[in-house]
Amino acid sequence: MSKSKEKADEIIKAIGDGESVEEIKNRFVSTPTEWFNYSAKAYSISLKKAVKERNIDVKKQHVSATGNEIIDEMLSINDHLANYALSIPITATLSTLENVKSLLNGLPSTESDMLQLIGRITMNPMFRARQKKGRLEVFPHFNNFVSIVDAALLSYYRKNYIGCYLTLIPLIEGIIIRWMGYEFGKPKPKFEEIRKFFKNSHKRQPCPGNILFHNIFVKVADKILNNHLYKPSTTGRAYSNFNRHVASHLLNDDLFATEENCIRLFMLLDLMTEIFLYESKINDPRFNLKDADLMPEVNILIEVMYHSDQNSAEQKILINE
DSSP, X not given: OOHHHHHHHHHHHHHHTTOOHHHHHHHHOSSHHHHHHHHHHHHHHHHHHHHHHHHHHTTSTTOOOOOHHHHHHHHHHHHHHGGGTOOOOTTOOHHHHHHHHHHHXXXXXXXXXXXXXXXXXXXXXXXXXXXXXXXXXTSTTTGGGHHHHHHHHHHHHTTOHHHHHHHHHHHHHHHHHHHTTOOTTSOOOOXXXXXXXXXXXXXXXXXXXXXXXXXXXXHHHHHHIIIIITOOGGGOOOGGGOOHHHHHHTOSSSOOXXXXXXXXXXXXXXXXXXXXXXXXXXXXXXXXXXXXXXXXXXXHHHHHHHHHTSSOHIIIIIIOO
């Protein structure tokens, strides 16, 4: 047995015994390179084990589990969607997958229909309220930015896509660097480290919960981040101008603060909450919510949406100009 495999097995056992990742790092490794290698191996072993266990589970009676063939299909679909800075929504059902598949081969001609499909799920007021109350307000690294998300969402429903996009786009990096351990007054992580944040998720958690779906979402989040949102301007243009650098420095005169790109940002934010959930290995707080917890917020959002279709300032100035 190789040393890497031996250490990976020890890491998996230690996590199973309830040790924290930081405790394990301090006990098992002496250099960052060692931890990178051992944690990557532990993730790979855990993923392969989950695939085998899933093959067994789907054959059991009275056990509901997504089969590995569907998992593989989701990976393939997301790899294709990521070329357009898109992903399957985190709450996608089998019906949603079928609808996505029906549009997939027609891209980019079917992009408008695909965005409508993803947008109906991602921007639904009930879903947005559930994300806020059950995740953003609860999760560390996210909860300091709830008011910024609120401001972006209200702008979106009022069809102020410029306000929405420019409000929300710094948030992705703000969450990531805090997730990486940044505190005000300390050196900010380097840009290349931020770009590799999702690719190197095994360093944070070698054995995440629901690792099959964690793998689906970290792969697509990594591709969206590197090929689009954080793509260096010197290496080409991101799809649909979905790029932080373009927005920050107004590098070209093409549209970037569009409804479609606002949907992309909220979709990426949702992917990040899903990844955080699995890496934290906690029960989803959204399951504890009742309609009474959500409806006051939902009603406000619906009212904003309704009035945005009326004779609003946004309609007069931003949309009809």
